[in-house]
Amino acid sequence: MPEPELPEPELPEPEVLAPSFYDRAHAVHRLWREGGGVRHARFPGAAGIEGWVVTGYDDARRLLADPRLSKQDAVQKFGRRTGRTEGPGEALFTHMLNSDPPQHTRLRRLVQKAFTARRTAALRPMIEAHVAALLDEWEGREEAELIGEFALPLPVAVAFDLFGASDADHEMLQVRGNTLGGGRGDGEVSVFTAEHMHAYLGALIALKRENPDDGMLSALIAARDEGDALSADEITSMAFLLVVAGHQTTVNLIANGVHTLLTHPGSLDALRADPSLMPGAVEEILRYESPSGLASLRYTTEPVTVGEATVPEDEFVHIGLLGANRDPAVFADPDRFDIRRENASKHLAFGHGIHHCLGAPLARLQAGIAFTALLERFPGLRLAEGHEARWQANPRHRGLLELPVRLR
Template identity: 45%
Template sequence: MTTEVIDLGEFGDGFRDDPHPFYARLRERGPVHRVRLPKPDDHLVTWLVVGYDEARAALADPRLAKDTTKIGLGFPDGGLMGRHLLSADPPEHTRLRSLVSTAFTVRRVEALRPRVQEITDELLDAMLPRGRADLVESFAHPLPITVICELLGVPGPDRAEFRAMSTEAVAPRSPESEREAFTRLAAYLEELIEDKRRAGPTDDLLGELVRTTAEDGDRLSAGELRGMAFLLLVAGHETTVNLISNGVHDLLTHPGQLAALRADPGLVDGAVEEMLRHEGPVENATFRFAAEDLEIAGVSVTRGDPVIIGLSAADRDAGRFPDPDRFDIRRPTQGHLAFGYGIHYCLGAPLARLEARTAIRSLLERAPGLAQDGLPGEWLPGTLIRGPRSLPVRW
């Protein structure tokens, strides 16, 4: 372990294309490091946790706050986008999660299974006659964005524009484009919420959230509604897009594993878990901040310091997953951190799993000759979301 600042930007495009060897080199030197993030993350200096045990402990450590007002930063009302689950700590986080968690119970998600299958089949009906396609554009992106937009009640004509704003918000090309995307998203969501208020009772989730009242009369404020709509819409599809894209890419670059899954489709649940571990869609958890002076694996972290917890790095730690760079759909993956851990464990994990399992199984059934049709496109910039902008395939 060292307190020197390691400039991740000096690793060049290789870090963006395949960060795992670089994280492995950091892990060899220790589980916690001081790093400077590459573009477009403003070259911010932060602590980075790359060891599995240390990452799991940090994800559950209440001294690492999501609420920046605890260290004198940010706005009490959440600012432009409003308060949401990833910008709050207990008891506020507990309150917010309780008001939205009923939408993502296993029972409610299971009720979506027929519609997820229907959307999947419609997309494959349109794609397969062409013989080749960009899997991201034709399948991996439209499936989850259609599901989450229908679930929340985003009008069909708005979805293309929303997709562009959302992608730029989570994988921006520059700090300027990121600010513009957030500004446009906030304005769009404000208008959408107001439309739901005027429309009266609707059967979509956003309409329900507008009307939700807890037993004690508690409701989501206007800013909280905007923040929750942002989190559910963006996190509700961006991660699944890249789970499907990365998963198919893993299969196509590991033909033995692809053949095993084709021979036994019953392996799909385990295959999706290995996709999450091996090339998960969230490379690093969103920022936490030290609410007090503390130590992580013997490293002193000062109050106010930003901390990033490496989910991908932790899930390639050989101390937890032997031969971690090997993609093996039969591997025991219990305990992977792709969806986080602790109170911020991903609320939408059941829906993401349902969509990915349905997509992978249906694609392999209906495209038995599926193969790469060239190299994947540029990998998304930044250190939050991991996935290619395009994935050319043929069948």
């Protein structure tokens, strides 16, 4: 006589977090890490993010490289499950952050031929010029809003210069959907922004095919590997990833970094006295106030055990970078900001494994140049009186909504 089939075990109901989560995100991640490191949670806000959150450093690092956690078509899966998408169509989904090997291997190999360390290092004079131009606008002023007037336009301008876009296009395509986007403040790219960027990038790619230059877009078009090349959709998707989605990391890195330095005057004074500390300061900012709260989308292809919990198949797993980067098992006194911390670069802010952020060197370069110029040009820089940090209502992006500063 056959044994009766046992019913599938019921999943625990997710912990539904209050909107105040974003103002105490570090404390919540710490409680989760100390309570076993895995929590089934539903985050507040319009993004609709729910899943299993992993907060310990060792588990996070291991799972970031675990092939049982898939990224293949994860954006589409997220859209179907939540009833929303993060863009207007397949042409913007064929990128490395939405694929597994062998597709990911092929895409990364081709893109790396264009996104070289030498090409990134050669961008320094261009980035310095953009930083200087933005800060020139502040001369004679007493105050500024650092995100909208500096941290946001800088990486957009750099990206479009990287692609060989015209100066007029810089003004037309200031990407504002990633910060206050229509007042939502959830850090997501609006479909309106995505559709316009899709159309614009398609036209720019067509132009570069006919008139190639030394920019990255032309390099992506020309990239070859044993006769293989990127398709038009793949080039569009990669460009979109860098300009619209990827630049949010740099915006948050710059804004979070300035906020952190201004609230730690001892570190600020040390940097002014010894600029050689800047590379270490950038790494510590990435660790202490990671520009991403959660790593990009992943889902289980089979049951995966993390600590004492087993995450079922076909569930989203969110790697909690905030918790991992302040794990005392790796970082001594982790809630202390220390620009001389010797192992700060072990942070996971840019991921780990095959999906480690290809644009990390560019983000670091922009941040270091931005911080250095701000400290040199405005020695009296400080937070505006009465400013209280308010954070984007999205667990994936750890970014301030605004950063008003006094310049003198």
